[in-house]
Amino acid sequence: xxxxxxxxxxxxxxxxxxxxxxxxxxxxxxxxxxxxxxxxxxxxxxxxxxxxxxxxxxxxxxxxxxxxxxxxxxxxxxxxxxxxxxxxxxxxxxxxxxxxxxxxxxxxxxxxxxxxxxxxxxxxxxxxxxxxxxxxxxxxxxxxxxxxxxxxxxxxxxxxxxxxxxxxxxxxxxxxxxxxxxxxxxxxxxxxxxxxxxxxxxxxxxxxxxxxxxxxxxxxxxxxxxxxxxxxxxxxxxxxxxxxxxxxxxxxxxxxxxxxxxxxxxxxxxxxxxxxxxxxxxxxxxxxxxxxxxxxxxxxxxxxxxxxxxxxxxxxxxxxxxxxxxxxxxxxxxxxxxxxxxxxxxxxxxxxxxxxxxxxxxxxxxxxxxxxxxxxxxxxxxxxxxxxxxxxxxxxxxxxxxxxxxxxxxxxxxxxxxxxxxxxxxxxxxxxxxxxxxxxxxxxxxxxxxxxxxxxxxxxx
Amino acid sequence: xxxxxxxxxxxxxxxxxxxxxxxxxxxxxxxxxxxxxxxxxxxxxxxxxxxxxxxxxxxxxxxxxxxxxxxxxxxxxxxxxxxxxxxxxxxxxxxxxxxxxxxxxxxxxxxxxxxxxxxxxxxxxxxxxxxxxxxxxxxxxxxxxxxxxxxxxxxxxxxxxxxxxxxxxxxxxxxxxxxxxxxxxxxxxxx
Numbered sequence: 001x002x003x004x005x006x007x008x009x010x011x012x013x014x015x016x017x018x019x020x021x022x023x024x025x026x027x028x029x030x031x032x033x034x035x036x037x038x039x040x041x042x043x044x045x046x047x048x049x050x051x052x053x054x055x056x057x058x059x060x061x062x063x064x065x066x067x068x069x070x071x072x073x074x075x076x077x078x079x080x081x082x083x084x085x086x087x088x089x090x091x092x093x094x095x096x097x098x099x100x101x102x103x104x105x106x107x108x109x110x111x112x113x114x115x116x117x118x119x120x121x122x123x124x125x126x127x128x129x130x131x132x133x134x135x136x137x138x139x140x141x142x143x144x145x146x147x148x149x150x151x152x153x154x155x156x157x158x159x160x161x162x163x164x165x166x167x168x169x170x171x172x173x174x175x176x177x178x179x180x181x182x183x184x185x186x187x188x189x190x191x192x193x194x195x196x197x198x199x200x201x202x203x204x205x206x207x208x209x210x211x212x213x214x215x216x217x218x219x220x221x222x223x224x225x226x227x228x229x230x231x232x233x234x235x236x237x238x239x240x241x242x243x244x245x246x247x248x249x250x251x252x253x254x255x256x257x258x259x260x261x262x263x264x265x266x267x268x269x270x271x272x273x274x275x276x277x278x279x280x281x282x283x284x285x286x287x288x289x290x291x292x293x294x295x296x297x298x299x300x301x302x303x304x305x306x307x308x309x310x311x312x313x314x315x316x317x318x319x320x321x322x323x324x325x326x327x328x329x330x331x332x333x334x335x336x337x338x339x340x341x342x343x344x345x346x347x348x349x350x351x352x353x354x355x356x357x358x359x360x361x362x363x364x365x366x367x368x369x370x371x372x373x374x375x376x377x378x379x380x381x382x383x384x385x386x387x388x389x390x391x392x393x394x395x396x397x398x399x400x401x402x403x404x405x406x407x408x409x410x411x412x413x414x415x416x417x418x419x420x421x422x423x424x425x426x427x428x429x430x431x432x433x434x435x436x437x438x439x440x441x442x443x444x445x446x447x448x449x450x451x452x453x454x455x456x457x458x459x460x461x
Numbered sequence: 462x463x464x465x466x467x468x469x470x471x472x473x474x475x476x477x478x479x480x481x482x483x484x485x486x487x488x489x490x491x492x493x494x495x496x497x498x499x500x501x502x503x504x505x506x507x508x509x510x511x512x513x514x515x516x517x518x519x520x521x522x523x524x525x526x527x528x529x530x531x532x533x534x535x536x537x538x539x540x541x542x543x544x545x546x547x548x549x550x551x552x553x554x555x556x557x558x559x560x561x562x563x564x565x566x567x568x569x570x571x572x573x574x575x576x577x578x579x580x581x582x583x584x585x586x587x588x589x590x591x592x593x594x595x596x597x598x599x600x601x602x603x604x605x606x607x608x609x610x611x612x613x614x615x616x617x618x619x620x621x622x623x624x625x626x627x628x629x630x631x632x633x634x635x636x637x638x639x640x641x642x643x644x645x646x647x648x649x650x651x652x
Contacts, residue, residue, distance in 0.1 A: 009603035023495060031519050032483065
């Protein structure tokens with residue numbers, strides 16, 4: 001008889017601790033396949049991250065390209081103005097090409113008499129080179145005149161009074177008027193510094209709206225809402241789940257089918273205008289994503305308990321566990337009366353608090369601005385629930401296990417902005433978001449979503 | 462192979478595994494899989510589940526091997542991962558195993574085994590006749606050497622529950638071994 005219980009521990013320990021058992025060969029083959037698959041998956045993730053980086057780089061490269069394209073158009077306009085207005089280009093001793101728009105200063109006087117008191121064309125770093133060459137440090141507007149004439153009207157009148165080539169586009173006329181403004185002090189304009197000249201032309205405030213922009217705040221806030229089409233990209237599901245899903249007698253589970261979920265995202269963002277074209281943006285959004293498992297057969301606990309095998313509900317994003325930590329019996333169970341089962345839809349919801357970091361680049365600067373956007377999003381899991389819905393009922397079932405609490409994703413999209421009032425504008429923003437991290441700790445399942453955000457933004461004083 | 466040569470060899474294998482070399486991974490697996498499979502068999506409810514645990518456990522070993530700091534026993538490190546994998550599976554499944562009637566297992570005891578002396582298979586059989594909650598605590602404490610605190614953390618139970626499960630497991634095993642050594646058994650053994 002063994003009376004000392006500690007001896008039992010010793011007996012079992014001594015006999016079993018170094019025990020070995022022959023292992024079937026196929027286990028190593030399974031492990032090997034799994035390791036090789038994971039290696040391939042890592043390579044895919046690396047490629048995807050590279051692709052995301054390339055998209056971001058291309059986004060900005062295209063922005064730069066378009067920006068350059070617009071400058072090219074302005075260059076053509078400038079050349080066209082010079083040609084069509086028969087402006088004389090003279091060469092200086094050092095081969096610099098210069099024009100003088102107002103040799104008799106008449107046009108200058110015409111404008112001077114109507115300019116607003118408070119208009120100042122500020123020098124800045126970029127046009128410094130051009131202005132220093134032309135010795136025009138700032139365009140001081142005549143403050144003596146008290147007459148207040150709206151600048152757009154002034155421009156319109158001024159353009160009407162000017163004799164232009166009939167074929168000259170309106171934008172070219174504006175360029176000509178701006179040239180006149182820059183040349184107000186009857187100083188030669190250096191055509192060799194064409195890029196700087198074009199930039200200076202952009203800065204010359206002629207229209208009221210241009211003037212206002214100089215005073216605008218760089219900060220704006222925006223509220224946004226979007227319906228979401230959310231689903232997942234299954235790269236690889238852990239062997240455990242596959243094995244369980246393939247368990248015999250799972251024909252009833254096989255009836256179940258996963259489908260995308262229509263959800264939503266709502267939030268607010270704050271934007272900072274880095275330059276005329278570049279904006280950085282962050283914010284806080286609440287997003288609901290998930291998926292639906294259709295036609296699952298559910299049994300009550302009392303029905304399946306002790307009557308046979310039961311299985312967890314395995315979905316691609318993870319197992320479903322009931323609120324009281326009991327597995328959900330969705331599979332067939334021997335000896336059960338299937339007529340008493342419920343055919344239901346199981347909706348797995350994942351709620352995230354999201355903080356995006358986005359860069360927007362304006363590619364078209366018109367009545368409706370067009371921006372391209374790209375960035376990284378950090379999602380914090382704040383809700384994980386599973387809802388059962390059938391013809392008559394809808395109730396909370398529990399949650400999905402092993403869901404990562406933080407999810408990183410990449411966002412790309414296009415943003416259209418239409419100004420409503422002075423400080424308000426309306427935006428439409430189609431975006432695509434793809435997760436860089438798996439939703440489940442053990443499976444390789446990557447959520448993605450399409451969204452079309454609409455929002456109203458407010459520009460601060 | 463001398464101990465020193467073996468250590469050099471295992472270090473080389475580990476480094477090969479860290480580099481993701483499949484040949485070294487296979488070498489490591491072949492060295493340790495027999496012992497680890499015995500661990501899996503102790504914790505699992507059947508052979509198939511033991512295979513699953515071994516497979517999952519070794520995949521985790523290869524994924525985390527870069528975290529091994531070459532301090533302490535590598536085999537102990539691998540064993541801990543295998544045990545954690547087994548306990549993880551136990552945590553997921555123990556809610557399905559609601560049977561808690563000890564007497565049922567006692568009735569299943571095969572007295573024919575008494576005619577031979579105790580083997581590791583006999584002890585393994587006794588262990589598997591325990592209910593899952595007693596079995597897992599007993600194996601973890603008595604064989605694998607975990608403390609009650611560690612067991613309580615791993616299983617999400619209190620230290621008191623761990624102690625009481627161990628005590629009950631010991632009592633049941635003691636009864637089984639005592640039955641094994643009945644006079645009838647000893648007589649048969651002597652013959």
